Amino acid sequence: MLSDVDQRDEVLNLAEAAHFIRVSEKTLRNMARSGRIPCRKVGREWRFLRYSLEEWLAGVGPATSVEEPSPLYQQAPLFTETVGTRTTDGKAGFADTAFTKNRNEPLHRWVPWIAGFSSSFVSQILEHISSGEAREVTVLDPFAGVGTTLVEGLRFGFSVVGFEINPYAALACDVKLSCAWRSLKPLSDSILALEALWHRGQVAGRNPIAEPPPNFRSKIPFFSPAIEHQVLLVQDFILEQEDPFVKQVLKLALGAVMVSFSNYSYEPSLSTRIAAGKRNIENADVLGILCEKLREIESDIEFFAQHMRGIGYRPKHKIYLNSYLEKSDSILADSVDILITSPPYLNNYHYVRNTRPQLYWLGLVEENSDLKRLEEENFGQFWQTVRSGPEVTLGFSMPDLEGVLRSIAERNTERGTYGGAGWASYASTYFNDCHRFFEVTRRVMKPGGQVVVVIGNNIVQGVHVETDRFLAEIAKLHGFTVEGMHEVRKKRTGSSIVNSAVRAGVTKKRVELHETAVELRAPE
Secondary structure, three states: OOOHHHHHOOEEOHHHHHHHHOOOHHHHHHHHHOOOOOEEEEOOEEEEEHHHHHHHHHOOOOOOEEEOOOOOOOOOOOOOOOOOOEEOHHHHOOOOOEHHHHOOOOOOOOOOOOOOEOHHHHHHHHOOOOHHHHHHOEEEEOOOOOOHHHHHHHHOOOEEEEEOOOHHHHHHHHHHHHHHHOOOHHHHHHHHHHHHHHHOOOOOOOOOOOOOOOOOOOOOOOOOHHHHHHHHHHHHHHHHOOOHHHHHHHHHHHHHHHHHHOOEEEOOOEEEOOOOOOOOOOOOOHHHHHHHHHHHHHHHHHHHHHHHHHHOOOOOEEEEOOOHHHHHHHOOOOOEEEEEEOOOOOOOOOOOHHHHHHHHHOOOOOOHHHHHHHHHHOOOOOHHHHOOOOOOOOOOOOHHHHHHHHHHHOOOHHHHHHOHHHHHHHHHHHHHHHHHHHHHHHHHEEEEEEEEEEEEOEEEOOEEEOHHHHHHHHHHHOOOEEEEEEEEEEOOOOHHHHHHHHHOOOOOOOOOOEEEEEEEEOOO
């Protein structure tokens, strides 16, 4: 039997440590990855000292985790011994990509984002890169969204670079990437001032100076009058702030919560609450909701700053408010070690329209022409932007894909631009952009660098499109090696979408939509 002294020096594995502090193994693993608990990674396993856990529980010990160095590149696939084949989630070992898993994670939980993926998915990939050579590692996300890949890269001590055309998402990235090195006091003072207005009940009797964005239009009023009054007073408060970073945080917080007290909701696309069978929101505690979000942000910044100080140096970070396909020359050739991303899917989800309220109300766009530019710069554009234009054909040779595109074009010809021809042009535009993506990615990747692209299959005009498989085939045209096709998540599908393929006679069985992590290696 161990003595009390020997017990305190005892080394615990993950299961033993989880039992000791009374949490699940999954929770403890996430805490270890994010540096919230004292531990060390030995090989691929986490190890914990009992006495360090006791001190941490008592609030007297540091919360730092250390990972032992491993080779910069794993010459075998990251997640499976099977090369170039499709695997399931259980066999591949990938974390679930669902963005909903970010709801309780510091920084990641700030902004709801339907098109994102989970931080645990990204961190699992980055764990295979040497922490000992972190200063020399660059992580790229060409479709950064609200910054999941970039934040996780910084957390590991890597330099990160991202591209994002949506100004609202880019704002989220900018705040997250820079917050660890900002003074927290100006933000804390601003939150206190806003809370004072809230507690004193000084909202109802004040007339706002700010006005609703003049060019923002919606089917019904976006905010009910009492709520709009409060939102305009918040905008007055934002304009009064002198610190530029504080203004950014306040804008981001307002953007994150504004739909929750509007007459619209995500279903998953932005639509009126009435259309979704919900009542309009006549009044809400706007300042209270906003202050709660700001306190969450403040707490996360403090936590993240503490973690980054423990790294001992400041990794480089950059977010470009540009299209990756158009501005990738901003990155030096052969400079990226690992690329983790999820481009827009071939599902016509209109990312621009679904952030219109934030873009206008936060002053990030002013005219409809600004939105038009974002639509045209979007990866693959949108069906609405190409359906009435000249026919778009595939710009490279791939007979299987060309056959699928012909099948789409032949559907519903009597509907004109709303029929298959317009959808075929949309799909062709999408795959042409996939081709350009790998063309520019080959230039920026270091020889042998790792690329992981999360993408889903699709149903277009009743035709099943194996988007993930075609994307992998396009990558091979540019010299990339396909090291794995990992099915990471089943997707919910409405019966109208799935059954449309059956009614059209294209499929003899139910088509199941899923997401795949396509694992690639850049040419040596």
